[in-house]
Amino acid sequence: MHAQDSLRIRFQLFLGNEPIEWGKKYITSNADTFAINSCKAYFSKFTFTYQNNKIVQIPNSYYLVDFSEPNTTEISLPISTNKAVKAVSFTIGIDSATNTAGLLSGALSPMLGMYWSWQSGYINWKIEGTSPSAKTRKNAFQFHIGGYLPPNLAVITVTFEPQKGINNHVVRVQLDELFNQISLKETNTIMIPGKPAMVLANLFQNCFHYKP
Amino acid sequence: MPNGWPAPAYNFTNNPLTEEGILLGQTLFYDPILSRDSTISCASCHLQATGFAHVDHDLSHGIDNRIGTRNAASIMNLAWSKTFFWDGSINHLDVLPLAPIEHKDEMDLPFSEAVKKIRRDNKYRPLYANAFGTIGISGERTLKALSQYMLTLVSANAKYDAVMAKKDSFTIVEQKGYLLFKQHCSSCHTEPLFTNGNFENNGLPIDTTLNDMGRMRVSTLETDRLKFKVPTLRNIQFTYPYMHDGRFATLTEVLKHYNTGIYNSNTLSDKLKTPMQLSDNQRVEIVAFLKTLTDTEFLLNKKYGFIGK
Numbered sequence: 476m477h478a479q480d481s482l483r484i485r486f487q488l489f490l491g492n493e494p495i496e497w498g499k500k501y502i503t504s505n506a507d508t509f510a511i512n513s514c515k516a517y518f519s520k521f522t523f524t525y526q527n528n529k530i531v532q533i534p535n536s537y538y539l540v541d542f543s544e545p546n547t548t549e550i551s552l553p554i555s556t557n558k559a560v561k562a563v564s565f566t567i568g569i570d571s572a573t574n575t576a577g578l579l580s581g582a583l584s585p586m587l588g589m590y591w592s593w594q595s596g597y598i599n600w601k602i603e604g605t606s607p608s609a610k611t612r613k614n615a616f617q618f619h620i621g622g623y624l625p626p627n628l629a630v631i632t633v634t635f636e637p638q639k640g641i642n643n644h645v646v647r648v649q650l651d652e653l654f655n656q657i658s659l660k661e662t663n664t665i666m667i668p669g670k671p672a673m674v675l676a677n678l679f680q681n682c683f684h685y686k687p
Numbered sequence: 688m689p690n691g692w693p694a695p696a697y698n699f700t701n702n703p704l705t706e707e708g709i710l711l712g713q714t715l716f717y718d719p720i721l722s723r724d725s726t727i728s729c730a731s732c733h734l735q736a737t738g739f740a741h742v743d744h745d746l747s748h749g750i751d752n753r754i755g756t757r758n759a760a761s762i763m764n765l766a767w768s769k770t771f772f773w774d775g776s777i778n779h780l781d782v783l784p785l786a787p788i789e790h791k792d793e794m795d796l797p798f799s800e801a802v803k804k805i806r807r808d809n810k811y812r813p814l815y816a817n818a819f820g821t822i823g824i825s826g827e828r829t830l831k832a833l834s835q836y837m838l839t840l841v842s843a844n845a846k847y848d849a850v851m852a853k854k855d856s857f858t859i860v861e862q863k864g865y866l867l868f869k870q871h872c873s874s875c876h877t878e879p880l881f882t883n884g885n886f887e888n889n890g891l892p893i894d895t896t897l898n899d900m901g902r903m904r905v906s907t908l909e910t911d912r913l914k915f916k917v918p919t920l921r922n923i924q925f926t927y928p929y930m931h932d933g934r935f936a937t938l939t940e941v942l943k944h945y946n947t948g949i950y951n952s953n954t955l956s957d958k959l960k961t962p963m964q965l966s967d968n969q970r971v972e973i974v975a976f977l978k979t980l981t982d983t984e985f986l987l988n989k990k991y992g993f994i995g996k
Contacts, residue, residue: 577701578781578830585782586799586826592785594905595778627907669907 482523482560483643485549487686488514488542490650497543504655509606509616511650514542515589516600517568517582521552524562531555537569539582539589542648563644564634567679568599571630574623596623596668599630600679602650609663616659620675622668629668629676635685645686652681689843690852692879695766697780697838702831704838707817712836714814715829717993721784721801722750722794729787729833732759735991738922739763739840745933749793756792756897758933761926763842763985764919767880773915773931775886776905784833802826842921842985843879850979851879857979864976867969871945874958875917881980886914887956890949894932901931912954924981938977942970 488495490511498510521536533552541547554560573583574596584590589598598621609616622629637644656678665671688695702708715721719728727750733739739762747755757773771777777786787793788801796804805811806824816822818832849855857865868876877883886902893899893913902911915931929935935944946965949955965973985991 575778577698577779578827580827584827585785586802590782590785592782592789592798594776594786595782624906 480553480555481551481642482554482563482637483549483551484563485643485645486516486518486540486542486648487548487645488648488650490654495542495650501654503651503657503659505658507606507608507654507659509604509608509654509659511602511604513604514600514602514650516540516542517589517597518550519566519569519573521550521563521565523552523554523560524564525555525558526561527558528561529558536565537573537582539587559639560637562634562636564632566630566632567676567683568621568630569597569623571623571628573597591619591621594667596621599676602653606659606663608659610660611663616663617666618675619666620672620679622672622676624668627668627670627673629672631676631680633680633683635683637685638687647684647686648682649684650682653678689841689848689879692843693767696769697766697834699766699838702781702834704835705818707814708819708832708835709839711811711814711818712832712834713991714811715805715833716836720804720808721788721796723796724750725804726750727794729784730993732787732793733762735988736925736986737761738842738926738986745928747793749790750795753792755790756899757931758928760918761922762837763840763921764880765840766838767884769884770916773918774902774905775916780834780837781830784830798826802829805829840985840991842982844984845921845982846979847976848879848982858975860972860975861979863969864972864974865979867965867973868976871963871965872973875956876920881920882917885917886911887917887958888913888952888954889915889917889945890951890955890959891930891934891944892950894934897932899931910954913952914954920977921980922982922986924978925986938974939970942973946970 490501495511497512500508500510502508517537517539519537520532522530522532524530536552538550539547569583573579578585589601590596591598598619600620602618604616605614606616607614620629635646653675662671665675716729719725721728732747732749745758747757747759749755760773765780771780771783777783785798788796788798802824811824812822815824815828819828846855850857875883875885875887900912902914903909923938927936929941935941942965945959946963949959949962
């Protein structure tokens with residue numbers, strides 16, 4: 476694939492104006508001190524709307540991004556040449572059909588720590604860290620967000636309009652938008668599908684910003 | 688594939704059964720290597736002679752003698768199931784073994800560690816190579832092989848099946864039981880698999896020491912409160928104790944429950960709202976019919992059993 480035949484998206488994890496540093500102490504607008512130790516997310520079903528309004532979904536576009544491994548944070552997608560991309564959309568997480576398809580491999584292998592063993596289903600995204608506000612063992616907070624059965628289908632779509640004429644794009648995941656909206660004293664352990672997971676899924680969606 | 692059965696739900700094209708694959712799966716099923724301290728195998732809880740259920744324990748018994756929260760289910764005719772476990776929390780057979788292997792009260796081993804243990808055991812290298820055509824031990828292959836073995840556990844050779852094939856006939860008592868069964872039970876325990884695969888509330892009062900909400904735990908829907916997957920009744924004579932929490936020791940108690948013990952709640956199935964008013968004799972007749980679902984060939988067939996080292 477030639478470089479000009481692909482569109483690349485780099486995901487960057489931010490708090491405030493800086494890239495996240497693992498283990499560093501941050502403070503939310505609710506005055507919770509916290510540190511983040513890991514963040515992983517599935518991004519899938521990348522879809523381009525071309526200028527001529529043709530919509531093309533990239534087949535098998537399932538990616539697991541581990542923000543602590545920089546080589547996983549850039550996704551390269553094939554585009555048809557001579558056609559400008561008007562909009563890009565993708566989903567955060569794994570759709571229902573894929574969740575019930577049984578044993579899959581590659582990025583969708585159930586052995587990557589992003590699959591619940593006790594109840595079938597992918598973890599769409601995960602954020603783990605610590606906060607003295609969380610009265611849990613070792614002050615840990617754990618968000619393992621997923622769910623493929625309505626009404627708790629925790630798959631969220633993000634759409635952006637890429638700047639014309641360039642192939643390298645940046646999507647910033649601004650975690651303030653999530654952590655400033657919750658109290659880590661009350662919300663610190665969500666590891667099953669359900670209403671609380673849906674709330675967090677929607678907050679996570681607000682974190683995604685295209686950076687021209 | 689037994690005559691007259693519906694099409695299986697399992698997609699065999701993604702995991703075609705081979706003799707070598709089945710052999711590998713069977714070896715793994717009987718090998719305690721899949722547990723943290725190498726003491727518990729799948730077969731510890733799922734014994735062939737009792738329909739691969741765990742008899743004499745109401746709740747399952749696992750590693751370090753820890754007690755689980757559910758009665759071990761029987762394993763048979765899995766190719767026809769769309770969901771697994773009492774609450775349907777497992778949606779595909781190929782991912783099912785992850786649950787018991789990683790469960791802290793069952794085998795308590797991260798699956799990736801289990802695969803590492805298998806890699807260290809020399810006996811497995813040729814078994815995997817024969818099963819999959821190339822050298823290599825992976826989690827995916829492990830899960831596929833376990834499925835292959837479990838898919839061979841087909842029970843379709845009970846007296847009931849012989850009668851349906853007109854090769855045998857019911858006694859008068861069994862025949863009466865069969866008619867009563869069709870009237871009162873088969874809307875849920877539907878022939879020929881003796882389950883319709885749905886989730887239903889069959890009127891069991893909640894056990895407050897467990898507070899098991901059944902399907903609701905998975906779906907989070909209030910309308911699923913206390914609903915459990917309708918289990919098959921094949922080999923039911925030997926898969927005691929009964930129900931998700933093993934609360935009934937005998938079929939007589941089960942029949943008493945359906946006759947006079949139905950606990951009414953919002954989600955109780957409409958099918959059980961009218962009392963059955965079965966006489967003592969009729970209950971005995973139904974039990975006699977249920978015993979025609981015993982498939983001794985399945986329960987005693989050596990080919991499913993432990994393979995020696």
